[in-house]
Amino acid sequence: MFGFLTLGLFDLISGCLLYAATYNADTKEYDGWLKNNDILVCERHSRSTDSGTLWFNCIDGYYAWISADNNVLAFANNNVDLHLSPQYNTQVSGLDHVQFNYGGRYGCDPL
DSSP states (O other): OOOOOBOOOOGGGTSOEEEEEEEETTTTEEEEEEEETTEEEEEEEEEOOSSSEEEOEEOTTOEEEEETTSOOEEEEETTEEEEEOOEEEEEEEOSSOEEEEEEEEESOOOO
């Protein structure tokens, strides 16, 4: 389960942007998605690289990427380009890997 941070910033996107992801530090597998107004607009499921940005697969009119260190999330739609700081939520140490969970809730009504 992902926890979310409410920043209340993004009237420019005209809605609620949700982001959630998990990252396995051992295998470098990254799974993440972005929803705009509860519509899945971008996702990524793959191994990451040790450097550079990780681009999401998005529907037409959207783009998103996250930095390799998971500190910067970029999102664009409707001629608005945002650079966000994903909230680091938890670190889970399993028997065979360490998993990091990230999330964000931007411009949404309070829960």
